[in-house]
Amino acid sequence: MKQEAKSATSAPTTLWDRTRQLASQEILDTALRLFTQQGYDETTIAQIAREAGVSQRTLFRYFGTKEDLLGGGQDRFGQVLMDTISEQSAEAGVWEALRAGVAAVLALHDSREQALERFRLLHNTASLRAGWLEKRLRFQENLLPLIETRMDAATGNKGAKARAVIATAFACLDAASMTWVSNDGKGEIMDLYDECMAAVRG
Amino acid sequence: MKQEAKSATSAPTTLWDRTRQLASQEILDTALRLFTQQGYDETTIAQIAREAGVSQRTLFRYFGTKEDLLGGGQDRFGQVLMDTISEQSAEAGVWEALRAGVAAVLALHDSREQALERFRLLHNTASLRAGWLEKRLRFQENLLPLIETRMDAATGNKGAKARAVIATAFACLDAASMTWVSNDGKGEIMDLYDECMAAVRG
DNA sequence: ATCATGTTTGGCAGTCGCTGCCAAATAGTC
DNA sequence: GACTATTTGGCAGCGACTGCCAAACATGAT
Numbered sequence: 001m002k003q004e005a006k007s008a009t010s011a012p013t014t015l016w017d018r019t020r021q022l023a024s025q026e027i028l029d030t031a032l033r034l035f036t037q038q039g040y041d042e043t044t045i046a047q048i049a050r051e052a053g054v055s056q057r058t059l060f061r062y063f064g065t066k067e068d069l070l071g072g073g074q075d076r077f078g079q080v081l082m083d084t085i086s087e088q089s090a091e092a093g094v095w096e097a098l099r100a101g102v103a104a105v106l107a108l109h110d111s112r113e114q115a116l117e118r119f120r121l122l123h124n125t126a127s128l129r130a131g132w133l134e135k136r137l138r139f140q141e142n143l144l145p146l147i148e149t150r151m152d153a154a155t156g157n158k159g160a161k162a163r164a165v166i167a168t169a170f171a172c173l174d175a176a177s178m179t180w181v182s183n184d185g186k187g188e189i190m191d192l193y194d195e196c197m198a199a200v201r202g
Numbered sequence: 203m204k205q206e207a208k209s210a211t212s213a214p215t216t217l218w219d220r221t222r223q224l225a226s227q228e229i230l231d232t233a234l235r236l237f238t239q240q241g242y243d244e245t246t247i248a249q250i251a252r253e254a255g256v257s258q259r260t261l262f263r264y265f266g267t268k269e270d271l272l273g274g275g276q277d278r279f280g281q282v283l284m285d286t287i288s289e290q291s292a293e294a295g296v297w298e299a300l301r302a303g304v305a306a307v308l309a310l311h312d313s314r315e316q317a318l319e320r321f322r323l324l325h326n327t328a329s330l331r332a333g334w335l336e337k338r339l340r341f342q343e344n345l346l347p348l349i350e351t352r353m354d355a356a357t358g359n360k361g362a363k364a365r366a367v368i369a370t371a372f373a374c375l376d377a378a379s380m381t382w383v384s385n386d387g388k389g390e391i392m393d394l395y396d397e398c399m400a401a402v403r404g
Numbered sequence: 405a406t407c408a409t410g411t412t413t414g415g416c417a418g419t420c421g422c423t424g425c426c427a428a429a430t431a432g433t434c
Numbered sequence: 435g436a437c438t439a440t441t442t443g444g445c446a447g448c449g450a451c452t453g454c455c456a457a458a459c460a461t462g463a464t
Contacts, residue, residue, distance in 0.1 A: 016431060016440075045421065055443045060422065130336035134328055137335070157397055159384075163377035164398035171369030179362035195359055196366035201403055218411075218460060246449065257414045262451065 024062050027052045031069040036117060040070070040125045067131045070121065074132075077105050078139045085146050094150045094162075095197070098169040101143075106189055116185040119177050140166045172196035226264050229254045233271040238319060242272070242327045269333045272323065276334075279307050280341045287348050296352045296364075297399070300371040303345075308391055318387040321379050342368045374398035 030052040034043040045066060049056045063069050084104040088097040109115035122128050140163070148162045176192035232254040236245040247268060251258045265271050286306035290299040311317035324330050342365070350364045378394035 019431090020441090044419090056422090057443055057445095058441080061442085064422085066421065126336055129339065130332040133335040133339070134332035137331065151401075155397075157381060157394065160377045160381035160394055160398055161401035163380060164374045164402050167373030167376055168370045168402050171373045172366045174369055175362045175365035178365060179359060182361075192359065192362055195357075196362055199353075199363035200366050200370050221460090222412090247451085248449080258451090259414055259416095260412080263413085266451085268450070 020062075023052075023054060023058075027054065027059055027062060028069065032117075035070065035121060040121060040128055067128065070118065070128065071132065071135070074135055077108065078135075078142060080104050080108060081139060082142060082146065085143065090150075092150070094147055094165050095169075095201075097150060098147070098166065099193070099197075102169060102173050102193060103190055112185060116181065119181045123178055123181055136170060140170065168200060172200065225254075225256060225260075229256065229261055229264060230271065234319075237272065237323060242323060242330055267333075269330065272320065272330065273334065273337070276337055279310065280337075280344060282306050282310060283341060284344060284348065287345065292352075294352070296349055296367050297371075297403075299352060300349070300368065301395070301399075304371060304375050304395060305392055314387060318383065321383045325380055325383055338372060342372065370402060374402065 027048065031043070031048050034048060034051070045056055045059060048069070049059045052059070068074075081101045081104070085097045085101040088100055092100075106115075109118075122132055143166050144159065144162055147166055148158055151158060151162055151165070172193050173189075175196045176189050179192050180187065180189045229250065233245070233250050236250060236253070247258055247261060250271070251261045254261070270276075283303045283306065287299045287303040290302055294302075308317075311320075324334055345368050346361065346364055349368055350360055353360060353364055353367070374395050375391075377398045378391050381394050382389065382391045
C-alpha cells in the first residue's frame with residue numbers, strides 16, 4: 001500500500017503528477033482572479049470549481065480550505081522563516097535574526113505586484129485576516145525555541161519574553177505592510193519595518 | 203424556573219426587557235458551561251439552544267455569532283480601552299498611556315477565575331483565537347488616532363510607527379496572558395506585561 | 405375585559421463551507 | 435486486454451447563519 005516516500009529528486013513525473021499540477025494551477029489561478037474581481041467573501045467555492053472545470057469535491061481535495069486558495073504557500077513561509085533564523089550565526093542577536101527571517105519571507109513573493117495584490121486582499125477582508133493571523137500565531141509558536149536560545153535569560157519567564165519579542169517583530173511587519181499597501185506599494189517594506197522597529201525600541 | 207438573585211440593576215425596566223435579560227443570561231450561562239465542559243468546537247448551537255430552552259433562531263437574534271457567546275462584552279473592552287487612553291494626561295507618553303489602557307481592560311474581569319477560564323478557552327481554541335485577533339485588530343485601528351497625537355512625529359510615516367507601537371503593546375499583553383494561563387493564573391498579568399515590555403524595549 | 409398595536413418568537417427553507425461515502429472513470433502495470 | 439491503484443465526481447449530510455412568515459405575547463386604549 002504505502003509506496004510513497006518518493007524522493008522528488010529526479011523527473012519521473014508520471015502523467016498523474018503532471019495532470020495534478022495542472023489542475024492545481026488552474027484552480028489557483030481561477031480563484032485568485034475571482035477573488036480580486038468580486039471579492040473573497042462574494043466568491044463561492046461552487047463558482048471557482050465550475051469555472052476551473054472541476055468538481056467541488058476535487059477542489060477540496062487539492063485545497064482543504066477556501067483560505068488555502070489564497071495563501072497557497074503559507075506553509076512554505078513558516079518553513080523559510082524557521083530555516084533562515086536557525087541559519088543565523090550564533091552571535092547574532094534576536095532582533096537581527098528575526099529581521100533576517102522577515103526579509104527572507106518577503107523575498108519569497110514572485111513579484112511586487114503579486115505581493116501587493118495579496119496584501120491588499122488580506123488587509124481588506126476580515127475573514128481572511130482572521131485566518132492569516134491564526135496561522136501566523138502558529139509560526140510564532142514554532143519560532144519560540146529558536147529565539148529562546150538566543151536570549152540572555154538573566155531572569156525567569158524566558159518564554160514570555162521570547163514570545164513578546166517574536167510578536168513584536170511580527171507587529172512591525174504588520175504595520176509596515178499595512179502602510180506599504182496604503183501607499184500602493186511605494187518604497188521598500190523592509191525600510192518601513194526598520195522605521196517601525198526604531199519607533200518601538202528607540 | 204430559577205429566580206436569579208443577581209445584583210439588582212433596578213431601572214424602570216418593562217417586563218419585556220426583564221424577560222429579555224433573563225433569557226440572555228440563561229443562554230450565556232449555558233453556553234459558557236458547555237464550552238468549558240466539552241470544548242468550544244464540540245458544542246453546537248443546537249445544543250446550547252436546546253439546553254437554554256430557546257429556539258436556535260432566537261439565540262441568533264440575541265447573539266449574532268457563536269463567538270459572541272463567549273466574548274460577551276468584547277465591545278466594551280474596546281470602549282474602555284479608548285476611554286482610558288484618552289483620559290491620560292497629555293504629558294503621558296505613548297507607552298504609559300497604552301499601559302494604562304491595558305491595565306484598565308484587565309481590571310474589567312469579574313474574577314480571577316473567570317478571566318483564567320476565558321483566557322484558557324481563547325488560547326486553546328484555534329477558531330476562537332482567530333476571531334479574537336480579528337476583533338482586536340479593529341481595536342488597534344480605532345486607537346490609531348489617539349496614539350498618533352502622542353507621538354513626536356519627527357519624521358514621516360507616523361501612521362506606521364503608531365501602528366507598530368500599538369501592536370507591540372498588544373503583543374506584550376498576549377505573551378503575558380499566555381504565560382499567565384500556562385502558569386494557571388499565578389502572579390499578576392501586569393507584572394508579566396512589564397517584563398515583556400522590558401525585554402522588548404530594554 | 406377587550407381589542408388593536410407593535411414586538412418577540414419559533415419553525416422552515418435555503419446558503420455556504422466542508423466531510424464521508426461510494427461508484428465510475430482513468431493511469432500504470434502485467 | 436486484464437488487473438490494480440488512484441483519482442474523480444456526485445450525493446447526502448453537518449454546522450453556522452439568514453430571510454421569511456405566521457403565531458404568541460406585553461402593552462396601551464377603549
